[in-house]
Amino acid sequence: MPSIDGERVITDLRRLAEFGRYKTGVHRPTYSPEDVASRNWLAEQLGAAGLDPAIDGIGNVIGYDRRASRRLLVGSHSETQPHGGWLDGALGVIYGLELARAFAADPDCAGLGIEVVAWADEEGHYSSYLGSRSFIGALSEDEIDRITGRDTGKPLRTALAEAGYGGRPRRQVEPDRYLGYLEAHIEQGDTLELEGRRLGIVETIVGIRNFRIVFVGEQNHAGTTRMARRKDAGVAMVRLATRIHDCFPEVAGPRTVWTIGRMLLEPNAPSVIPGHAEMQLQFRDPDAARLDACEVRLMALVEAAEAQGPCRIKVEPLAVSAPQPMDPNFQAAIEAAAEMRAPGRHLRMPSAAGHDAAVLAQKMPAGMLFIPSIGGISHHWSEDSREADIVLGAQVFADAAFRILRAAA
Amino acid sequence: MPSIDGERVITDLRRLAEFGRYKTGVHRPTYSPEDVASRNWLAEQLGAAGLDPAIDGIGNVIGYDRRASRRLLVGSHSETQPHGGWLDGALGVIYGLELARAFAADPDCAGLGIEVVAWADEEGHYSSYLGSRSFIGALSEDEIDRITGRDTGKPLRTALAEAGYGGRPRRQVEPDRYLGYLEAHIEQGDTLELEGRRLGIVETIVGIRNFRIVFVGEQNHAGTTRMARRKDAGVAMVRLATRIHDCFPEVAGPRTVWTIGRMLLEPNAPSVIPGHAEMQLQFRDPDAARLDACEVRLMALVEAAEAQGPCRIKVEPLAVSAPQPMDPNFQAAIEAAAEMRAPGRHLRMPSAAGHDAAVLAQKMPAGMLFIPSIGGISHHWSEDSREADIVLGAQVFADAAFRILRAAA
Numbered sequence: 001m002p003s004i005d006g007e008r009v010i011t012d013l014r015r016l017a018e019f020g021r022y023k024t025g026v027h028r029p030t031y032s033p034e035d036v037a038s039r040n041w042l043a044e045q046l047g048a049a050g051l052d053p054a055i056d057g058i059g060n061v062i063g064y065d066r067r068a069s070r071r072l073l074v075g076s077h078s079e080t081q082p083h084g085g086w087l088d089g090a091l092g093v094i095y096g097l098e099l100a101r102a103f104a105a106d107p108d109c110a111g112l113g114i115e116v117v118a119w120a121d122e123e124g125h126y127s128s129y130l131g132s133r134s135f136i137g138a139l140s141e142d143e144i145d146r147i148t149g150r151d152t153g154k155p156l157r158t159a160l161a162e163a164g165y166g167g168r169p170r171r172q173v174e175p176d177r178y179l180g181y182l183e184a185h186i187e188q189g190d191t192l193e194l195e196g197r198r199l200g201i202v203e204t205i206v207g208i209r210n211f212r213i214v215f216v217g218e219q220n221h222a223g224t225t226r227m228a229r230r231k232d233a234g235v236a237m238v239r240l241a242t243r244i245h246d247c248f249p250e251v252a253g254p255r256t257v258w259t260i261g262r263m264l265l266e267p268n269a270p271s272v273i274p275g276h277a278e279m280q281l282q283f284r285d286p287d288a289a290r291l292d293a294c295e296v297r298l299m300a301l302v303e304a305a306e307a308q309g310p311c312r313i314k315v316e317p318l319a320v321s322a323p324q325p326m327d328p329n330f331q332a333a334i335e336a337a338a339e340m341r342a343p344g345r346h347l348r349m350p351s352a353a354g355h356d357a358a359v360l361a362q363k364m365p366a367g368m369l370f371i372p373s374i375g376g377i378s379h380h381w382s383e384d385s386r387e388a389d390i391v392l393g394a395q396v397f398a399d400a401a402f403r404i405l406r407a408a409a
Numbered sequence: 410m411p412s413i414d415g416e417r418v419i420t421d422l423r424r425l426a427e428f429g430r431y432k433t434g435v436h437r438p439t440y441s442p443e444d445v446a447s448r449n450w451l452a453e454q455l456g457a458a459g460l461d462p463a464i465d466g467i468g469n470v471i472g473y474d475r476r477a478s479r480r481l482l483v484g485s486h487s488e489t490q491p492h493g494g495w496l497d498g499a500l501g502v503i504y505g506l507e508l509a510r511a512f513a514a515d516p517d518c519a520g521l522g523i524e525v526v527a528w529a530d531e532e533g534h535y536s537s538y539l540g541s542r543s544f545i546g547a548l549s550e551d552e553i554d555r556i557t558g559r560d561t562g563k564p565l566r567t568a569l570a571e572a573g574y575g576g577r578p579r580r581q582v583e584p585d586r587y588l589g590y591l592e593a594h595i596e597q598g599d600t601l602e603l604e605g606r607r608l609g610i611v612e613t614i615v616g617i618r619n620f621r622i623v624f625v626g627e628q629n630h631a632g633t634t635r636m637a638r639r640k641d642a643g644v645a646m647v648r649l650a651t652r653i654h655d656c657f658p659e660v661a662g663p664r665t666v667w668t669i670g671r672m673l674l675e676p677n678a679p680s681v682i683p684g685h686a687e688m689q690l691q692f693r694d695p696d697a698a699r700l701d702a703c704e705v706r707l708m709a710l711v712e713a714a715e716a717q718g719p720c721r722i723k724v725e726p727l728a729v730s731a732p733q734p735m736d737p738n739f740q741a742a743i744e745a746a747a748e749m750r751a752p753g754r755h756l757r758m759p760s761a762a763g764h765d766a767a768v769l770a771q772k773m774p775a776g777m778l779f780i781p782s783i784g785g786i787s788h789h790w791s792e793d794s795r796e797a798d799i800v801l802g803a804q805v806f807a808d809a810a811f812r813i814l815r816a817a818a
Contacts, residue, residue, distance in 0.1 A: 223598075242650075268670070
């Protein structure tokens with residue numbers, strides 16, 4: 001059985017968090033100088049662990065094991081949310097690195113290969129799941145040409161060139177190379193904590209639908225334009241947003257969540273009536289029928305708002321992901337490993353967050369392990385997990401990978 | 410009677426609009442390189458018109474007439490709104506320049522002085538009416554130390570230093586130097602156009618109250634945080650904004666206008682629940698009692714929203730200006746001049762926009778002339794006025810100044 005070095009896991013996580021440190025968290029947007037430096041550091045660590053490292057044309061860092069006879073792909077993403085947490089994707093990447101080292105050091109694991117990956121831009125600074133979509137062949141050159149930075153407007157091509165990735169080949173999944181994909185992650189919610197459990201076995205990853213809603217009014221002077229003749233795009237936006245928050249509970253299920261995380265006014269000046277406004281609405285559920293019901297309600301609310309006037313409203317569907325079940329055998333392997341190390345302290349659960357594992361599951365069996373988030377805090381610099389949970393998770397993750405690889409013999 | 414040169418007025422307005430041209434409008438924020446260059450150009454024109462030009466420590470451009478025995482101060486502001494119009498403040502500045510030239514050329518005007526001013530930052534890129542407040546002694550060094558750029562966060566001190574104004578004295582009004590202040594401006598509304606009039610005589614400048622409203626919630630993950638435990642600052646903001654738009658008609662009068670022109674979410678990412686949000690609310694009315702009623706209602710709505718939770722809400726009053734009546738004798742002089750050049754085509758009216766004249770009126774008699782805005786469009790690059798109205802306005806403005814200066818003999 002491979003044995004992980006808990007101290008080494010913590011040390012590597014802390015080292016990785018130095019790239020873009022912000023308070024006790026990390027600000028490391030995809031393709032930022034800090035992100036590029038952290039990917040170079042990761043590639044070095046993969047090399048030192050005996051893997052053959054590459055950073056490809058979309059920024060994915062992959063450590064290949066050329067000698068193994070059976071392989072698992074193991075990892076997560078390494079960029080962070082703006083002023084985000086130090087664990088998030090980094091945890092799964094460092095777990096992958098530690099598994100590669102533990103397997104290499106254990107004679108029982110001869111021929112069993114852990115190939116490690118740090119995906120690019122799961123967080124969508126340019127476009128969600130960019131790296132994993134590229135890897136499974138679901139990202140065209142045309143799409144790359146069109147993508148621009150969410151906050152900067154910078155063309156993705158420019159960002160890739162500045163990062164030094166321009167012109168490099170994009171690595172893609174080779175048929176039959178892997179038994180499957182494993183990803184570990186912090187839960188990012190408080191279910192494990194509330195239930196007193198230390199490990200979560202993911203059954204399904206929620207589906208996510210995203211929409212950009214644009215309001216077109218008429219920019220004008222905030223003093224001289226009488227109320228009756230205004231076409232205030234900001235008013236149209238806050239009214240529709242409020243309607244959504246009022247009406248979604250009627251169609252939502254117990255696990256549905258919806259968020260308007262992004263809003264823009266133009267020109268966003270106190271004495272100017274906004275002529276243009278936009279917001280992004282996102283909703284999630286493990287059940288596709290529930291997502292459909294939310295979308296139908298959204299469209300009805302938009303139609304009613306537009307009929308009321310005076311602004312025009314356009315809805316543009318953005319990234320969509322279907323609910324994605326995890327492989328039943330992988331779930332069983334993770335659960336068995338969890339039961340061995342922490343009897344009764346684990347839980348099968350859906351993932352309310354999207355993950356690269358949902359993308360990989362379209363091409364190969366996939367499984368996910370969660371560890372608890374303190375207070376359920378996530379996507380914030382104060383996000384954290386207990387060290388004991390981080391170390392326990394790494395060992396259970398290694399055990400689960402060993403079970404899967406050995407079972408395939 | 411001084412006679413203005415209409416072609417010269419149009420030529421100078423077009424030249425000034427070259428500094429920061431944007432489509433058919435102008436983008437010339439206060440202290441931007443384009444703004445600084447335009448102020449240098451204005452100072453040169455004032456010198457060529459026989460005035461003694463100065464640019465002071467806040468960026469006001471002032472042309473002094475050292476020989477006159479009686480003087481009017483005449484002008485407006487020269488920076489623009491973001492992607493704003495080519496006339497707005499520029500019209501009143503170029504009118505001032507033209508009046509100085511017309512008076513200098515006319516033997517009837519011997520001893521009658523037109524001193525011209527281009528105020529800095531009426532539009533509030535740093536703080537509204539910065540230049541005129543400085544001039545009347547209502548801007549302390551302490552306040553300058555505290556002010557930062559609305560969009561850039563740049564300290565005002567830094568902006569002044571970069572503009573080359575750091576360390577220069579700030580010019581202030583000298584007691585008894587002026588009979589009063591005259592300002593011309595585009596109407597920025599559609600009252601003159603709808604009524605078929607070509608000239609507006611301002612009776613009162615509306616009072617304006619501004620508030621920053623801050624919502625403090627809890628930033629968290631948009632997938633894993635159940636709806637029931639969220640503290641979404643963005644939800645709190647759109648709900649209060651909608652309440653304001655729903656309830657203000659109950660306290661508003663026929664001339665009241667209110668605007669939420671600025672909104673910010675943090676971190677403004679689609680997959681993150683906003684932990685912080687803020688908006689700026691502004692309302693205007695010619696009647697101070699009506700402004701009080703609006704403020705009382707606002708505070709009641711905030712209190713109710715905060716009581717409902719789950720976010721904390723803070724209201725911070727920003728710039729306030731009281732309704733400001735224009736001098737009755739100046740109104741009469743402008744009206745008589747208007748009746749002579751365009752019989753029956755003029756209108757007494759309030760100004761629904763704030764102007765530097767409201768600041769100057771605190772220290773001396775003040776008067777304002779409006780010309781029509783095509784379609785009432787303002788604070789947008791497409792703002793425009795008919796050339797014939799621009800030329801007529803300049804002549805009426807000169808006549809009115811002549812009447813005021815001559816009457817004081």
